[in-house]
Amino acid sequence: MIFYVLSSSVCYSQGKFIVNSKKGADKIKFNLINNLIIIPVEINGVTLSFLLDTGVSKPIVFNFLNISDSLKIKKTEKIMLRGLGEGEPMLALRSKNNIFRIGDAININQDLYAILDSSLNFSHKLGVPIHGIIGYDLFKDLVVEINYTRRFLRLINQQDYKRKSCSACVNLNLEFYNNKPYINGEVNIDNNHILVKMLIDSGGSDALWLFENQSIGITSNRPFFQDFLGHGLSGSVYGKRSKIEAFRLNKFIIKKPNVAFPDTTSIGHALNHKERHGSVSGNILKRFNIVFNYREAIINLKRNKFFNAPFRYNKSGIELGHNGVRLVKDDTGFISTTGKNKSRLPDDNTKIVYSPTYKLKLKPAYVILELRKDSPAYSAGLQIGDTILSVNNKPAHQFALQDLMALFYDEHGKRIKLKIERDDTILSYSFKLVNMLK
Structure with missing residues (x-):
């Protein structure tokens, strides 16, 4: 799931996330569901479940339970939001002066977007409540460590972060476009090694998305099938599913990863960044323990126990x-028994009585x-x-x-x-x- 926010004529100044603890850091447990990170976020005193999505700029709140009413959001203006999918832009309220708390990290002046359409609901697609999405505003203020192995985030104030020596780790440079992080990698397709610039998208559950480009050799000319790829803010996304020989990030080589080639009708706005070739998503990211340092434009990667896990896909349809x-x-x-000797098999002096009792449960x-x-x-x-x-x-x-x-x-x-x-x-x-x- 990748979200693209249309530009607005109004710009708000807003506060920053600060970890309010002596150590300047806090650890938050998360749920990993279908390669997606779900964290607790408190907004204006109400605790909700949010998807952690590096591909989204501003926090978005869904309104399928009239949550925006309980949040008492104020100082709003109407705005149109657009994301991946074949549908139309959606009406939302843009609000400022909201209090966000994630563990000990707090921002007392946070902007958010509340989507008015109550039918937009990602919860039933994941099987757990998803009340909203948060990304850039958290990452830009804090150093964020994601430990996929032990399923926790560590949020650290910039001034309190101390980089650890790690011979098994690799530091890679981040680039930003519309507040979204990009990384350089290499794909091996039909024995052609192609340099690619990829969005880091923790809000997507697939491994890789690639945008077909015959001029540089990014094609789906291998075995593939047409499939549903996922849900975006503006509807369903469809395309081709396939595999490639390898994906490389510096010294890390990931063999035979799944790849999706989304239809251009579903990703029109994602193609605005002409240098972008696709996305690196949850099924790749979970193979590393990661430290994001947006201030220094660096990502630190260390392979974990999931690194060599096989790539599977839905074979049922x-x-x-x-x-x-x-x-x-x-x-x-x-079942109860009556008779003189219950330790032996039932005989003529023993009855077996079945007492049917039913409860209706939801x-x-x-x-x-x-x-x-x-x-x-x-x-x-x-x-x-x-x-x-x-x-x-x-x-x-x-x-x-x-x-x-x-x-x-x-x-x-x-x-x-x-x-x-x-x-x-x-x-x-x-x-x-x-x-x-x-």
């Missing part, structure tokens, strides 16, 4: 989302949001809007959304059995996962 809750009958019945409901044409699931007869009841004979509500999706990333030939509900009818389907990138 199904994209699931959280769609409210379902009433599920929970059988809490018990459980998460998962629905098919996207379905790739000519995919195994599509060919089997599944449809967008189908509610998943069970997977391989296990109730769907016993899975977290990301654990359920992970089943579709399994090996070629793995059989998937689904029981679904469609128009109040229960149906069963079966298909095998297919490797599209042989």
